[in-house]
Amino acid sequence: MVHRLGLLLCAVCLAGMAPRAAAGQPAGGKPEAAFREQVKPFLARYCNDCHGGAEPEKNLALDKLPDADNRDTWTRVHKYLHGRIMPPKDAAQPTAEEFRAVLASIEAHLSGSDCGLARNPGRVTIRRLNRTEYDNTIRDLVGVDFHPSDDFPSDDIGYGFDQIGDVLSMPPILLEKYLAAADQVVDRAIYVHTPEKTPRQTFPANKVQHEGGNDGANCWQLASSGSVFTEVELPASGEYILRGKAFATQAGNELAKMAFKLDDEQVHVADVAAEPGAAEVYETKLRIKPGKHRFMLAFINDFYDPQNPDPKRRDRNLSIEYLEVQGPLHAPPPELPESHKKIVFCELKKGELHECAEKILGRFASRAFRRPATAQEVERLVKFVDLARANGESFERGIQLALEAVLVSPNFLFRVEQDPEPSAGGAQAAHEINEYELATRLSYFLYSSMPDDGLFHDAHKGRLRQNLDKHVSRMLKDPKCRALVDNFATQWLEIRRLQNVTPDSKLFPGFDDELRQAMLEETKRFIAAVVEEDRSVLDLLDADFTFLNERLARHYRIEGVTGPEFRRVKLDDPDRGGLVTHASVLTATSNPTRTSPVKRGKWILEVLLDMPPPPPPPNAGDLKDEGQVAASGSLRQRMEQHRANPSCASCHVLMDSLGFGLENFDAVGAWRDRDGAFAIDASGELPDGSSFKGPRELKAILKQKKDEFVRCLSAKMLTYALGRGLEAYDRCAVDEISATVAQDGYKFSALIRAIVLSDPFQKRGSR
Amino acid sequence: MKHSWHISRRAALKGLGTALVLPLLDSMLPATAFSPFARALQAAETARQLPNRAAFVYVPNGMHMPDWTPSQVGAGFDLPPILATLSPVKDDFMVITGLAQDGGRAHGDGGGDHARAMASFLTGTHPKKTHGADIRAGVSADQVAAEKVGRLTRFASLELGCDAGAQSGNCDTGYSCAYSSNAAWRTESQPVAKEVNPRLVFERLFTDGPPGETKEAKARRERYRLSVLDFVQEDAASLKRRLGANDQRKLDEYLTSVRELEARIARSEKSPGEGPVGLPKPAGVPEDYAEHIRLMYDLMALAFQSDLTRVVTFVHANEGSNRSYPFIGVSDGHHDLSHHAGDAEKQAKISKINQFHASHLARFLQKLKETPEGDGNLLDHSMIAFGSAIGDGNRHNHDDLPIMLAGRGCGTLKPGRHIRYERETPLNNLWLSMLDRLGAHVDRLGDGKGTLSELNA
Numbered sequence A: 001m002v003h004r005l006g007l008l009l010c011a012v013c014l015a016g017m018a019p020r021a022a023a024g025q026p027a028g029g030k031p032e033a034a035f036r037e038q039v040k041p042f043l044a045r046y047c048n049d050c051h052g053g054a055e056p057e058k059n060l061a062l063d064k065l066p067d068a069d070n071r072d073t074w075t076r077v078h079k080y081l082h083g084r085i086m087p088p089k090d091a092a093q094p095t096a097e098e099f100r101a102v103l104a105s106i107e108a109h110l111s112g113s114d115c116g117l118a119r120n121p122g123r124v125t126i127r128r129l130n131r132t133e134y135d136n137t138i139r140d141l142v143g144v145d146f147h148p149s150d151d152f153p154s155d156d157i158g159y160g161f162d163q164i165g166d167v168l169s170m171p172p173i174l175l176e177k178y179l180a181a182a183d184q185v186v187d188r189a190i191y192v193h194t195p196e197k198t199p200r201q202t203f204p205a206n207k208v209q210h211e212g213g214n215d216g217a218n219c220w221q222l223a224s225s226g227s228v229f230t231e232v233e234l235p236a237s238g239e240y241i242l243r244g245k246a247f248a249t250q251a252g253n254e255l256a257k258m259a260f261k262l263d264d265e266q267v268h269v270a271d272v273a274a275e276p277g278a279a280e281v282y283e284t285k286l287r288i289k290p291g292k293h294r295f296m297l298a299f300i301n302d303f304y305d306p307q308n309p310d311p312k313r314r315d316r317n318l319s320i321e322y323l324e325v326q327g328p329l330h331a332p333p334p335e336l337p338e339s340h341k342k343i344v345f346c347e348l349k350k351g352e353l354h355e356c357a358e359k360i361l362g363r364f365a366s367r368a369f370r371r372p373a374t375a376q377e378v379e380r381l382v383k384f385v386d387l388a389r390a391n392g393e394s395f396e397r398g399i400q401l402a403l404e405a406v407l408v409s410p411n412f413l414f415r416v417e418q419d420p421e422p423s424a425g426g427a428q429a430a431h432e433i434n435e436y437e438l439a440t441r442l443s444y445f446l447y448s449s450m451p452d453d454g455l456f457h458d459a460h461k462g463r464l465r466q467n468l469d470k471h472v473s474r475m476l477k478d479p480k481c482r483a484l485v486d487n488f489a490t491q492w493l494e495i496r497r498l499q500n501v502t503p504d505s506k507l508f509p510g511f512d513d514e515l516r517q518a519m520l521e522e523t524k525r526f527i528a529a530v531v532e533e534d535r536s537v538l539d540l541l542d543a544d545f546t547f548l549n550e551r552l553a554r555h556y557r558i559e560g561v562t563g564p565e566f567r568r569v570k571l572d573d574p575d576r577g578g579l580v581t582h583a584s585v586l587t588a589t590s591n592p593t594r595t596s597p598v599k600r601g602k603w604i605l606e607v608l609l610d611m612p613p614p615p616p617p618p619n620a621g622d623l624k625d626e627g628q629v630a631a632s633g634s635l636r637q638r639m640e641q642h643r644a645n646p647s648c649a650s651c652h653v654l655m656d657s658l659g660f661g662l663e664n665f666d667a668v669g670a671w672r673d674r675d676g677a678f679a680i681d682a683s684g685e686l687p688d689g690s691s692f693k694g695p696r697e698l699k700a701i702l703k704q705k706k707d708e709f710v711r712c713l714s715a716k717m718l719t720y721a722l723g724r725g726l727e728a729y730d731r732c733a734v735d736e737i738s739a740t741v742a743q744d745g746y747k748f749s750a751l752i753r754a755i756v757l758s759d760p761f762q763k764r765g766s767r
Numbered sequence B: 001m002k003h004s005w006h007i008s009r010r011a012a013l014k015g016l017g018t019a020l021v022l023p024l025l026d027s028m029l030p031a032t033a034f035s036p037f038a039r040a041l042q043a044a045e046t047a048r049q050l051p052n053r054a055a056f057v058y059v060p061n062g063m064h065m066p067d068w069t070p071s072q073v074g075a076g077f078d079l080p081p082i083l084a085t086l087s088p089v090k091d092d093f094m095v096i097t098g099l100a101q102d103g104g105r106a107h108g109d110g111g112g113d114h115a116r117a118m119a120s121f122l123t124g125t126h127p128k129k130t131h132g133a134d135i136r137a138g139v140s141a142d143q144v145a146a147e148k149v150g151r152l153t154r155f156a157s158l159e160l161g162c163d164a165g166a167q168s169g170n171c172d173t174g175y176s177c178a179y180s181s182n183a184a185w186r187t188e189s190q191p192v193a194k195e196v197n198p199r200l201v202f203e204r205l206f207t208d209g210p211p212g213e214t215k216e217a218k219a220r221r222e223r224y225r226l227s228v229l230d231f232v233q234e235d236a237a238s239l240k241r242r243l244g245a246n247d248q249r250k251l252d253e254y255l256t257s258v259r260e261l262e263a264r265i266a267r268s269e270k271s272p273g274e275g276p277v278g279l280p281k282p283a284g285v286p287e288d289y290a291e292h293i294r295l296m297y298d299l300m301a302l303a304f305q306s307d308l309t310r311v312v313t314f315v316h317a318n319e320g321s322n323r324s325y326p327f328i329g330v331s332d333g334h335h336d337l338s339h340h341a342g343d344a345e346k347q348a349k350i351s352k353i354n355q356f357h358a359s360h361l362a363r364f365l366q367k368l369k370e371t372p373e374g375d376g377n378l379l380d381h382s383m384i385a386f387g388s389a390i391g392d393g394n395r396h397n398h399d400d401l402p403i404m405l406a407g408r409g410c411g412t413l414k415p416g417r418h419i420r421y422e423r424e425t426p427l428n429n430l431w432l433s434m435l436d437r438l439g440a441h442v443d444r445l446g447d448g449k450g451t452l453s454e455l456n457a
Helices: A002-013 A032-046 A071-082 A096-112 A131-142 A172-189 A338-343 A353-369 A375-390 A395-408 A435-446 A453-461 A468-476 A479-492 A495-500 A513-532 A550-556 A583-588 A597-608 A635-643 A646-660 A694-704 A706-722 A728-743 A748-757 B004-034 B038-048 B087-092 B113-121 B141-152 B177-181 B198-206 B215-240 B245-266 B289-305 B334-338 B344-369 B427-438
Strands: A200-204 A209-211 A220-222 A226-234 A238-249 A256-262 A265-272 A280-288 A291-299 A315-326 A545-548 A567-570 A683-685 A691-693 B053-058 B093-100 B158-161 B185-187 B311-315 B330-333 B382-387 B403-406 B417-426
Touching (some): A032 A096, A071 A096, A071 A728, A131 A172, A131 A479, A172 A395, A172 B215, A172 B245, A220 A226, A226 A315, A238 A256, A238 A265, A238 A291, A256 A280, A375 A395, A395 B215, A435 A479, A435 A706, A435 A748, A453 A468, A468 A479, A468 A748, A479 A495, A479 A513, A479 A706, A495 A513, A513 A550, A513 A583, A597 A635, A597 A706, A635 A646, A646 A683, A691 A694, A694 A706, A706 A728, A728 A748, B053 B113, B053 B141, B053 B289, B087 B344, B141 B311, B141 B427, B158 B289, B198 B289, B215 B245, B289 B311, B289 B344, B330 B334, B330 B344, B334 B344, B382 B427, B403 B427, B417 B427
Parallel strands (some): B053 B311, B053 B382, B093 B417, B158 B311
Antiparallel strands (some): A226 A291, A238 A315, A256 A291, A545 A567, B093 B403, B382 B403
């Protein structure tokens, strides 16, 4: 029984969520024995032939009746029966009533048993900020917005998302990048005055005016008395440094003298000892008024001694490489950056610097660590100010260093959640996370960033939980909530991979990067509309509007949209509208040269219904033993032949049928009636016997499965909100969330609220 | 004043500097001494200060094996179409047939051969099937090398690639994307992310502080940096004490990384101090994939030449990659093609893709060969392994793998041959053989328990 082996191999991988179950079922459920008696006849009749005996298929011994509390097994059994994937088509088939009865028993059992009080809310592994969260957090914490994480290595994905605590690792290269980023962040955020930052004007000596002398490549040579001079414009009155870089040849009993003259007044004379090839910088400091001045360097003690026995001591000459004016020194910085004023908020008075540093760093570290910084932490940070000053640098430089340390600290880079009694051995109960931790979970869920002032404020006062609803409403209206679209939705819908697709340019000459971005934008705006207008999440399955610009409208052959800006467009064609008809989704689930009904069907099952099809059995796709598929047939004919192989059929019947419903959309999501020589046949029949034709009827079927869809969306969003994969014990929470959403008219905000109020979000389990 | 803290830091640093360099050199000795190649290596190291290096290069989705495997063994081996691109360096590489990576096989875990192939390639372990919780593979050969000889160079190892990790979704049935995008594994639970941007690789290798920075400023900057690392290390240690087991593991990763960076700063005097000759700083990730691969190879060659590192992994594309290659006339996705079902046209396209990758390897090997070093060239003092942990992409088999090894390993390899080993010989035995030749001997690694004979005879 090759095909069953294949299927059951697949079945192991069907991890995940239990089936939909009536919510609000009384706790307690039926006694185990009764449940087992109920399902026993069905199993004996339809399942145990293969899943029984000495070598049950895939070790699933249904004749031995798995323990009633073996939830994974019963969930799996339910899923396969519910999807009509089992029993296989060539085996005896239960009647519709038999199916209904056995499914009801399993559902009642699964939902009844442990949705009582003592639930495990789960325990998320400490989460490192991912790249997006890092950038957003830096933006909100420091006030500089420049995407430092562009240089970070990519974050690994688990459970479909890139913010799963278990998966986010911390290799040395990343820490190196964090250090470099922290360096750049504090450099932009805090102004530190250093001599290098004082403006300087430099003039190559052979490019200015001269009196006497000649050009010596990169210097001006003065063989007898003479000078180089230039006009300089000084912006303000203050102290300036005048410099000259020079060398000399010597003769007589004194060194070559270089006079510094400002407006013909001699202000300094330097003895130039530097030898040819090793020019040195000579300088003097003085106060100068603003405006135009003449700066001159002059050779004033020419000497010639041709009789000297040492040929190197016969001629005293001066060579000048450049003139330079730097200043004004100690000028106030032009304008402190906003971030600087915000962070360095206390006045720097002599004798109070330590207190000031404590205030600055205490506040900054508390916001960065998303909880009050301890006195010890602040004291250790203040030492960076001491360190900078001990090295002859400024207070601000010390603040920079302390900030850098904060930004590389694990307390910042990781979202830490602590158990109330860390040392207690083992028997800790699940507990509510504290209000700072709740504020953090909430803001990273909705903003992909740190808590805002409102959240911090209420967490500090200990009244965040009591005001939670108000905060959620407020946050859902904040533009930062767009993070739900950019981070949750693009990953949930797997359309980030659109950035890497490469449709064949010969077959799809209209596809270019502009169209790619337009596709993405349509979907993002569409979801943003659902969020912002608090629409029903069922709109995602089908809607009579979307967002288009001219480029995409032309692609869809919709008229009357001009210009590059996106705008809301009412859709008259019921075949367009809803996520499954978006070019982003259709393109991301196609091959470069053709559509892939399998990938599209799989996408619908995985992404919209949370029924991931099992993986293909080993050696799938190898059709050698079955004779060559007629390469000349239509894609549909070829795939139907593929499905003639029973080991493929059970799963592919479902996947392919759904995918074929979208065949009117080509591999870049444009409408078509023909595929090459073949007319499109967009009809499909599902295992439960229902049939449909074309996108609009496929969407109608998806809308009938709204409970499955809402459950799927709830599970995916809960995964995202928690940063961990869902476990069997999360089933009750997902049931309750989806039931609440249905009760509240499927509103988007109801989904967010239900997740925020759920146990897994509010609590932390013990371990 | 509370200077005691930073003074103690200074004192500690002083200790650190010596502590880091000398004993590590010592710890090198036993490994080298036990290595069967001790004499050759010591001769190379002491006489001319020429190090041996290792690169591990990965290509995804297997190979069109009929166009890869030479029909004759020994020195007079033939060059099927994929290897033909390497004919100019025929005497400098050996094809090694018959190796298997058993960890890539299902062993009851069902589908997911691509994820398992990448994660097992250098580890020789069977990766744990998980979407995210409890990611487990094994320590990879390159990271063993980095651990053992990495301290001799500025960078213990480099991990390079052309594809970043996956953007979304599942990469291979039931496996976290971490598996199919990472060949290098620092610990069994910690993959090492690749650097995919040539500009960033360049900056990391050749830039050290702002241009024109004075010696004093650089010393001060490093002092500050060490103080920052000191601070966060203390934070991590105190945080770790208050966390549960899973969280502690993450903090351990963090602490290891901090220590690695500290050591790097202490080693920074080994920096060559000048930019490379002949390669301008890349602007970023090139649009053109061929150019991307070229730049990465150029950077590898420079890193070896400047002795900035002796251990590199380079992943041409993530395992299961569905990249298309229109610039060589293949518009179909690579992974889609690899399920060729015996279709000759698809196989021809796969072969073309394989030839494309091999031609870049060829260019790299030639570049190493044209770079004089000592009385030979850079390729003489390198070991470049190239291949995949899938044989035929259609069958997803993990035996009879396409593997080759180029270079002379400082006289420890005798290339220019096709060697056929008994089927099921662990690929990890090759890695163990290479580790020995690096002076990084370990007794076992994954399923590898011995070395391959005949590599030098």
